[in-house]
Amino acid sequence: MHSARIKLELTSFRLSAMSAPSVNAPARSASTSSTWPKVDARQVQAMLSDGQELAFLDVREEGAFHDAHPLLIVSAPLSHLETRLADLVPRRDTRVVLLDAEGEGLSERAAERMARWGYTQVSILEGGLQGWKNAGLQVFSGIYVPSKAFGEFVEHSYGTPSIDAQELKTWISEGRDMVILDSRPYSEFHNYSLPGGINCPGAELVHRVFDLVERETTTVVVNCAGRTRGIIGAQSLINAGLRNPVVCVRNGTQGWHLSGETMARGSRAVAPPPTPEGVRLAMEASERVARRFGVKEINVAQLRELQQQATQRSLYMFDVRTPEEYEAGHIPGARSAPGGQMVQSTDHYVGTRGARIVLCDDNGVRARMTASWLIQLGWKEVFVLQGGLSACGLALEKGPEVPTQLPVEAATQVQQLSVLQVQKKVQSGEAVVVDLSSSLRFRDGHIPGAWFAVRSRLASAMSQLPTHKLLVLTSVDGKFAEIAAADAQAVSSAPVAVLQGGNAAWTAAGLTLEPGLTHMTSTTDDVWYSPYDHVDMVKAMNAYLSWEIGLVEQMEKETGALFEYFE
Structure with a gap:
């Protein structure tokens, strides 16, 4: 077999890699200058295809990123740089270009922190997101857009077979010989799934499927929440040479919900680990895929x-x-x-x-x-x-992955207060509580009377708070509040304290949280809201599916976006 490179480009032109300027000047220290090297949008577009490494990072909040961003940029919110950047961009002399909204100042603040952490080739996109638009370049909405667009590309290129919710309902009622495999992580599957579905996430499909089908006539149905993981999962089985009929559920659990059907809740049905024979067949299949x-x-x-x-x-x-x-x-x-x-x-x-x-x-x-x-x-x-x-001959490490954390700016004289201390100070009117959890977590439950704020917007939040003698920061478990303490000190006229253990300690003490988006100092664009997070889920699901399907057409207008098609 051989591959043919597919260029998703109809009318745009490709900039020559030779025209991309070198962005090798070290970022200047914040102590000597607040000016950072600038590059314009066309230069960045060229850098993305010049064959050299590039970290193109959007330092706005995730929700703002979701609303509009260049295709090949990566979300790296300033609020969470300490816990995300080192794993996202491990090499300190990687070329880095930062983007924010024009005049927002987030890129400069991020560049200053990155310089302290040893990143030496940091530049800023001139004009931010608006500069990208002004250059006539496309912006996309959504998250993980390259992967989502790739799913649509796969379906169109390989003709991945699919059925809609009504057809699946008919198959179920007829007692069709089939197995329904849900390709999402267990936590998503357990929350909601298709009736009769079995959890078998992503790469587990080929690994476990040979023990799940006794007959080659059994139809394998793959689904996810929307489209991408279902398409990729079904095509994985087809690529692996599984002889059974394979289809994906068009629009996944969202399509099922939109058709008026009820989803299962709390299912614990998980595909078992493969048997030795199942592993043998899976290894043979994966080797065929590897060769192709x-x-x-x-x-x-x-x-x-x-x-x-x-x-x-x-x-x-x-x-x-x-x-x-x-x-x-x-x-x-x-x-x-x-x-x-x-x-x-x-x-x-x-x-x-x-x-x-x-x-x-x-x-x-x-x-x-x-x-x-x-x-x-x-x-x-x-x-x-x-x-x-x-392979490595080393003792294996145990435990969950621990994100690499970069040094946090030290806060001075920040008190760690117990739940009882915070409760008393709030009741006396001495303190105001600011919750730095995501707006989704804040909506689900927060300390009664607490104010919602976004770390990168704390300066703006201060002017909206009621008069107070003490500012108490909290978050889900208190750790993020500790990270943000120095930022709060820089903009707060009152002393700053942190609730020890955060909201988790509050509930552990037997105290209740109140739900709702009350006392908001910021809009809720700090994180992405999935269709399931919206009050009007039907409207949100329809909008999401239309967006996902429409990615193919938008990608055709994109310069230099390349996927690989294998015959």
């Missing part, structure tokens, strides 16, 4: 060589097994990225375009399947580690 899509495998010596070169070329290493397997034991230094999620939200894990990616698991099945999709997504240097967990 040109998946490269490396041994431990080659991995060590890539690791030695990691100061010149960015290297990401991911364990694509389930989170539970990762927690039970993983190679030191490998991050957890379950295969299905890795494909449908790649920019959540990798912030540097042009980087190298190494995937590992226990027997190669899930790593090969995941690699095959990353290659089709356009990633050039994707490798599977031969021998998986046993």
